[in-house]
Amino acid sequence: MFKTTTRGINWNRLSLLLMILPFLILIFLFSYIPLFGWSYAFFDYKPGLGLLHSPFAGLKYFHLMFFEQGSELLRVLRNTFALSFLGILLSPLPVVFAVLLNELRSKSFRKLVQTVTTLPNFVSWIIVYSIVVAFFSTDGVVNQLLMKLHWISEPTQMLSNSEGTWLFQTALGVWKSLGWSSIIFLAAIAGIDAELYDAAKVDGAGRYRSIFHITLPGIIPTFFVLLILSISNILSVGFEQYFVFYNPLVADRIETLDYYVYRIGIATNDVSFGTAISIAKSIVSITLLFSVNYLSKKMRGQAII
């Protein structure tokens, strides 16, 4: 079926390679070339000079990160872990929400709830920031209402309250992603054999028993996979959310590892130091990923990647 000539090149076959080549080059440019940038961490990189003319620095920047700037790193890690930990602590919420949603008998109402609650997931953090400013700033809706009702005499300072930052940011994350995260559990519930429920009903099981003995065991495997993946992502809490909500008053509590990399590498233009932090983060993340994958294989006989 191919126009093969007995000698020379099969142009038709080669055309496949030629067609995909431009895309392989794009991948090389955007995914592989940045890897070479890891070498910046071992030089005193000066943007104007280029790598070839920058003096070799060895492990100077790693030393700087762990020892000289150690207290800063600790503070940033504390914030990152606190936010990750709160996120993981609340990770059963989508499961609960999916189970409750599944128990609704009106199909159209279920559809409505699902439609509305997934909406926040699809707007950018800048939109969320705009909404939060409109609601929680000193002259925002929430303060206006509370003042009118005389429940408070002074406006609350949600956006500049350092102590409440972790909880507030976690709550915003839940608001944005709860509906969306529950979809995967709804799909898992839909995959449970309906006969199990019928059999349980014949045996006299009520609603709670069905939930605890059929629905929950049916979605635990999915939950477990997502949980260990989130453990391997513990250092990556994201950048956009904490960037838009960053202000000097909450800086101490909101600066995460990703923000720290941005601040060092781009805002203050210390490329080598910023890259060193990136590398340390990548190494920890990859180690975590393979560890949880190994544990998952040992414990459940199933790899997750």
Place this chain on the structure above:
Amino acid sequence: MSKVNNPIFEVLNYLIQILFVLICLYPFYYIFIYSISSPQEAIKGVYLLPTNLTLSNYSQIMQLDNISWSFLISMLRTIVGTLVTVFSCALCAYIVTKQELHFRKIIYRYIVITMYFNAGLIPWYITMKMIGLQNNFLLYVLPSAVGAFYIILLKTFIEQLPASLEESAMLDGANYFTIFRKIVFPLSMPIIATIAVFSAVSQWNSWTDNYFLVSDERLQTLQMILYNYLNEAQILASSNNINLNDVGSNMKRLTPESIKMTITMIVTVPIMLVYPFLQRYFVKGLMLGAIKG
């Protein structure tokens, strides 16, 4: 589940759901009614219904040069970016399904492995500058052109297509690209639609690339403009932009709040417009992802 055996549970469940729906919906509703209320009335408080219904906020905001221009830029990056992503990923996916491709296994691994590592922000930033994408519209389009995850989804789909169609076209003398264009691409529409919708939403919502690498005023995205308006301090600091209070007094009747709310609405509306399509496809997309994982 056919008979109600616990009315308290039922009522409580409905209450919880309604509460959550309100928490998700009301913020958007509030911004909407604020943006169509007369600014002077709105500042005294609007909660449930718009006061002095008007569309003049929109007409005045759209007259601002940087708003209408960056709306175009955002639209352009969304449309061009989505088309480029869909075309590139579909073509790559089709090619890697061909057994005849030289180095097929190596090429596929070379693509897939990019999902598992990430050089990090700074090396990415320097690379973009190095290859000349700073202050360049292509920055919005090229880096997201080929995505390993999308290619996996498409490849799985294309592999399930009946081989007979392709073989008969081959006998008629069609080359690979013609087959891709005339047969594979149209037949893959369900998965392509899914990817197009996701890609469009992420294009419309992205702004970090703009923030890090594009300072050119003519290339600002709408998200970035909104962010700048939200941080009045930043606007005051940069002379190129318009001072919020100046805008208010020049155009009269606009307050900083109604400017912010109206722009927020302009940034949100396109998402709401594609939302029905999103809804139709997102469960499908998510499930495909789950199967892959």
